[in-house]
Amino acid sequence: MSATSPIADLTYRDYDGPMNSADHRWWAIAKMMMRMAIARKGFWACALLSGWFYVVMMVVFYFVDVAQSSVGPAQINYFKTVNWKDQFVTGMSTAQLFLFIVALIIGIGTIANDNRANALLIYLSKPCTKLDYLIGKWVGIFIPIYCVALVPGLVFWAYIAMSFREYGSVSSAPWVPLQLFVISLFPACILASLCVGVSSLFNQGRTAGFTLFGIYFIANIFTKMMQGMHFVAPDNRFITDLFYSSIDGLSFGLSKLAMFTDGSLPMVQKAQAGAEIGRPDAWFMFPAFIAVCALSVWIAWIRIRPVEVVG
């Protein structure tokens, strides 16, 4: 409304409001990715389901606790046999499938659908560079997956730290919270990189999704075969390492390394622990991890590079 006229001029006017700097535009892209991710019901369903192991264990611990306190301690207090640290490794392992599904929901389609819609032209016509685009997409997938991987573990740790301190839940593994922050990085990095890489190869989100699923599935079959061979040759380090060479396996193996444990099956006595395959070699896992992430991101970069905004 101007001072002189009661009728406002609603035609086009200039924008002279605040503007952020033209750098770090990747954050705007990442924010939008995350906004769209949390708007999907499937994301929340998988996020909640990913912590199923922790939920089950919390219920089990709670009822055993209640039973023990009412009936009186048995010969061996159940809680003295629990390996607290390994619960988190198992939790991370059981969450892998759901983390993968989250990646399929929020991440695998993005660059593929952008390819079909020619979206990169829009980005490039703003102060976004191709690097901004790639980083933004990557971070926008990384952060949600990281949170989904991290939060259930932290919640579980808070529960056992508060309830079972006298059984050594904190003292036997004091670094667990910090380690949780570290091991959540692994699946988030791997999945974000793979999503970005595989998605950039296709023009349809669905095709990219099927391809990634195919990779996931075949790698898992391979590691199952390795598991079988491990029974035959339990001391072969190479087979042990190969057991961890799948999308799930990389995160699982790296978690074991970061938590300095060989892992153990839940609710199983130590004597039967031979069924669990030990931790892999660090010199195998870390390069494999870096190679997978770097290769995927490099593929995405190559695919994005030749797009011209004016043609």
Added chain:
Amino acid sequence: MNVAEIHGLTVRYGAFTALNNLSVSIPEGCIGLLGPNGAGKTTLLKTILGFVDPAAGGGKVLGFDIATQGKQIRQQIGLMPEQDCHIPGMTAVTFVAYAGELAGMPKEHALRRAHEVLEYCGLGEARYRNVETYSTGMKQRIKFAQALVHGPKLLLLDEPTNGLDPRGRDEMLDLVRSVSHGKGVNVIVSSHLLPDIERTCDEVVLVMNGQLRASGLISELKKIEGHPYDVELREPCPGFADIAVKNGGELLDSRSNTYRIIAPGVREDAVKFLLKCANEAKVQVRGLIPAERSLEDVFLNAISDKPTFDIPGAEK
């Protein structure tokens, strides 16, 4: 104040020289950018957007250096690309608001402004639908809206009427004209459709073979020396032309029932002179307009090796 100043710019892609020592100043207002395909126009557009790596020379767009401040330039420019493009999976409002955020606007401002701009572009309730369901005309308007949302000082429109039917074309050209005249937004229109350029722009810049070939006001470029008139008769009548010449006029051209004649004497008397000749020849005049070259003729003449007329502002 010029919107862009380029001097001595040379751009190479490998062995191919796209721009060769190009110097051009693009003034404020609504400017048409013309040029044959593959002759440097696309590279000039990329230059204005701050995408090129000059082999020699340089320039400024909106005060920012083209070689080093590309991002800042693109924050101040709105580009409406020629090809179909959108961000998948969004409604029009979300898309335009996102475009604003990408340019640097804070989220709330971006959303508010997206609604304003979509209203200006004539998209009512349809703005809440997914962009993928849109017709061609609406898609073009969305592209226009996403270019405008962050309040750019310079709008770059690449073939804005691409794929539009005649009515859509009318509406888009009206939109371009209204935003460039009276709203203070500088516009550069790049198009092969010269009547579109004539309708929206006041000046043109013609680039060919990597160099500036011609530039200037459209009205100046279209002028023909001697102020001839195009006389359209009801039917062809060579007698009319003869009478006009006999009385001191000069016949420049004739095409079925239209004759291009320079009348003798002062300009004010030209109309009367021509009507009198028609009267004498007993033929009815259906149209009498000061003759102008079409912009297309100007263009074709400028790019040919043997120009048939001189263009003011052309590089020799």
Added chain:
Amino acid sequence: MIVLEGVSRWYGQVIGVNDVSCMLKPGLVALLGQNGAGKTTLLRMITGQLRPTTGRLTVFGEEPFANPNVLKRIGYCPDVDNFYENSTGRAFIQFLAELGGMPKKLARERTEEMLQVVGMSHAADRRIAGYSKGMRQRIKLAQAMIHNPDVIVLDEPLNGLDPVGRHEYIAMLHSLANEGRLIVVSSHILYEVETMTKSLLLLHRGRLLAEGDLRVIRSLIDQHPHRVRVEGPVPRAIAQATLGLPNVLSLDLREQEGYVEIEVTEPEMFYRELSEMVLSGKVELTGFSSPDNNLESVFRYLVTT
């Protein structure tokens, strides 16, 4: 060559083409209409991709649907860009020629000829993915012409060409039409259609709205009065002087822009009287013209009423 009798085609509830009847003879015909008017549907039926739901459509006396006899005499240049992007221009055209049944040697020769004609010989060995829009249009035309068809159907063929390219393309179309072929061009760029041909076929919301020569159509729109724009130093005076004439229906006075737009019912009489008024000094003007006589105005009028 092409005869349509009561042809309709619909998709579920949506009508594509509604009861169109016309005859197309050799020459250059322009198919016009807004987006969604049914042009693409009509072209698809002519090129044998769709069957009419009702009515009869024949090309050379036979129905074109899945009919090789007819299809081998039709060349089609669609508006979509669906190439084998990794193929070279030359390979693509030759492949399509062979696909149409041409023996390999002949296909190769004709490919070279066509590349020459459309001016793509120098770029024919590059991958199509690297072609500009204009180059793709030329490739499309080459493959449409290669088997020497009697009917060529072109959907938005000028898109992406620069003015020089347009002129050359239109000249090519003219020469093809002069050889006795029927060329059907669908385009939105009306000022260009005007230079190409005066024969029109105008579709609106699936129905045939107008058919024939532009000038005849224009002269028959007599419910639409003739508009004359008169420019002069004092437009108001022109308005005052002409208002007294009996066949003036309305005046639109634009003093700022320097003209008056006058609607008249009998142009013949009006022009005579205008001329007299100028010669007798009653009216001073710098020019007059009718903005109505072009394809764009005719189109706009026909489509908006």
